[in-house]
Amino acid sequence: MSTCTLIPDWCRISEEATHSIEDYGRGVPRWCLGCGDHAILAAVQRYCRDEQLPLEKTVFVSGIGCSSRFPHYMETYGFHGIHGRPFPIAEGIKMVRPDLNVFVSTGDGDCCSIGTAHWIHAIRYNMDMTVLLHDNEIYGLTKKQASPTSPAGLKTNTTPRGSRLNPLNPLSATLGVANVSFVAQAVDWIPDLLHDIIRMASLHKGFSFIRVLQRCPAYLPTEFEAQTRNPERVLLLKHQDGLTLPPEIAQTYRNQEEHDPGDIHRAREIASASDPIPVGILYHNPAVPCYEDSVDRDRIDTAETTHAFLEQEMDKFTIWPTSSEARRA
Amino acid sequence: MGYGVWTVEIIPAEIQPPARSVAGASGNRIRFASNPVTNGGDAADLAVALNEQVLLERLGELKPGCMILLEDKWRTDPNPSIAAQYRKTYDELTESGFRLVEVPMEAECRKLVSDPRRGKNMFVLGLLCGIYAFDLQVAREQIAFIFATKPQAVIDANINLLEAGYAWTRANLEMRVNIPATKPTLPQLVLNGNSAIGLGIVASGMKACAMYPITPATSASHYLSEIFEQVGGFVHQAEDEIAACCFAIGASYAGGCAVTITSGPGYSLKQEAIGLAVMAEIPLVVVNVQRGGPSTGQPTKVEQGDLLATVFGCHGDAPKVVMAAASIEDCFYSMITARKIAETFNTVVVVLTDASIASAQTTIPRPQSDPAWHAPPLDQNPVAPGALRYDWDSETGLARRVIPGQPGGMHCVTGLAHDRRSRVAYDPRNNEEGLRNRSRKLITLQQTLRTPAVxxxxxxxxxxxxxxxxxxxxxxxxxxxxxxxxxxxxxxxxxxxxxxxxxxxxxxxxxxxxxxxxxxxxxxxxxxxxxxxxxxxxxxxxxxxxxxxxxxxxxxxxxxxxxxxxxxxxxxxxxx
The missing domain is CATH 3.40.50.920 (Rossmann fold)
Incomplete structure (x- = not known):
């Protein structure tokens, strides 16, 4: 798992462990061939390796759905929860243990349908965690039902004559909530940018929301076909405070916009457009306070201090003996 | 003073019900005796009413022929229909045999304070002290104690009202009841069930509470919110009941043990999350302060209707520990026991109380704090190579707990059927093994319990x-x-x-x-x-x-x- 390196004096073994990409992987993912989840997993593992995140100090939390199997494939701590509720679980973890690196993997059904209330409030809590919305615009694990992000008119098992509603836009929704601090969009077919966006999201202290548009070869095989074939249908967002585009990417994807991630109004305009697909950092505000920091963590509490406090608190309810000196008899 | 006491709050569900309405009556029943009192008792021997209408719904709870001290200002109310209503009710109650005594409460209070509505309760306390021959000095001390953070003028005004009420009784009433007090041997607290839960949570060493506002549970969280941060704890008001339960599960998973406090409807909403904690073997304490059900039911009223839902709630077989607090004192100690069981057995412990002890107040012997109550510090030691997360002991069903931060212990907990390594496993043998061991834990706990005394x-x-x-x-x-x-x-x-x-x-x-x-x-x-x-x-x-x-x-x-x-x-x- 960890590689031990001999240091120059040949007599001690370094306690510094270095982790390879493989060290972060566990088991063989059981996603379909060509599923976008593979690309996200690879990008995340690469990021963990680059940052050498300690395995035991990192927790991946998920809900239910194809994408929520994610924590099972990471050799870190993981919490595969219940449908729609990864956010409150992750919040509880982060509140008690701000020392842990917390990631959330959630799908478009998990986050934007059954768990919507938690998603909205998680943005408002702005706790320090990196969120990957695996958005394939379809329910996969339950076998092809329309999701809130499915395009209007999509024929599925529950909408055989085409879905009746316009899709919900997760980027616009996130950008509309108080305390939003980091919003980005990535696509599974440009893995280098996916990696760079995950890195920037993780560096941000706060609730970093990344929507990853991903392909579902089983149930929506043609959904992003045009965009994957034609680089003109992707709009890259670049800025000195946002993404710096690697030269080979910049050469392929010529459709680019200089976008300041501090500009929420332009971010909202970009978010509302879907063709070309914007990719990059839409919004970043490092100044939003984190909910977990509202708790005083400097105090040291022991059984003794708790005991002393309890005695003091019971004094307030003590009616006999009546004199305060005798209350603690 | 040495009396046993039990008070019952009478509260309507509305915040500001119409004045003088029968259904909107609020009040307090007080039962006291020479010895400890364990319940609210039967019919009342004496009633004090600030208007005559509030009596109408509660006549059945008064002893036939008992004395009623009645605010008399309505007799001369400028609104003729109110005055007529008062006289009619007064006459009817007198005919039914009640001994009505009209007391000029507002008029007497007005002599001392500008807004008599804010001081009448102290005047009434004085009336009662006169009837029951209480030591007025003790009442004065209690007023000073309760208003300790207020300006001296507030304390003085309240004491003046108290003394005025006392003087009125002495001058106008012949009724005297002398109930001897028994000096307690141990220091005594007065508190209600929800405060006892809050104190018990502090005593148990739990540091995290997640909740969503719901009657009648919320006051426990009010109290806890007031004090918890002073011992390094915090109360999280979540966006809903499900989130509150999941937040508590996340907090417990990360170390320690968290509590979520709710009432009936909230308890129903938490079911799936409770099942997750049972399945993944994460300690969790759930307090359900029951109220009238089903559905929204009777939010402020007393009922014990959630027992079967608690024992059998959750889909599939989800064995959890179910305790019920038998008294206000028990509310305190059950939090300590629940935390201990939850962490020892890595499971869910539900503690049931209800509206009748949540807001009732009584005297209890002051608990003697014990270091064994507190939770141990988090174990962050490395986990031995090859150790399994669910290394169920075949005799007890118990498995060791591993929390994030422990090197070598990395695993992914899941609500899916899993094997001893916490890997998803749908095969019949693993599924049966998990179910057997989670059930076995209750057998192990049962063997440690004592037979209750008859x-x-x-x-x-x-x-x-x-x-x-x-x-x-x-x-x-x-x-x-x-x-x-x-x-x-x-x-x-x-x-x-x-x-x-x-x-x-x-x-x-x-x-x-x-x-x-x-x-x-x-x-x-x-x-x-x-x-x-x-x-x-x-x-x-x-x-x-x-x-x-x-x-x-x-x-x-x-x-x-x-x-x-x-x-x-x-x-x-x-x-x-």
């Missing part, structure tokens, strides 16, 4: 079985019928799941078993009720199923605590 007769004609808040009323009733010669005992259950050992043996020592509880059961003589279709009260179902005993039940859903006199009447009826 109150009253150890054997005889009838055993009354109860659980939760009814203990005081049932035991008082049993004491009374035993004084009449009835051979009756009472058994009270604090652990409902698992049930302690020895219950079956106790049951067999009595000719009949009668379960008394505050929830629905079809009355045995109800229309169309037969042996084949009668729906029993919650605990009666459980006793009948487990002990194959033909346990009868009596229950009511009046939204109020069960009165001892009611239980006396039922015992007499069933024995005759």
């Amino acid at each position: 109150f009253g007769e150890e054997s005889g004609d009838m055993l009354i079985v109860g659980w939760g808040s009814t203990k005081g009323a049932i035991e008082e009733a049993v004491r009374r019928v035993r004084a009449e010669g009835a051979r009756v005992g009472a058994l009270h259950l604090r652990f409902i799941q698992p049930m302690p050992p020895g219950i079956g043996e106790i049951i067999r020592r009595f000719k009949r078993v009668l379960v008394v509880e505050n929830n629905w059961s079809d009355p045995v003589d109800g229309a169309g009720v037969t042996e084949d279709n009668r729906r029993f009260s919650n605990l009666a179902w459980l006793l009948r199923a487990r002990y194959l005993v033909d346990a009868d039940c009596w229950s009511e859903v009046m939204g109020q605590p069960i009165k001892p006199s009611t239980v006396v009447r039922i015992i007499r009826e069933r024995l005759s």
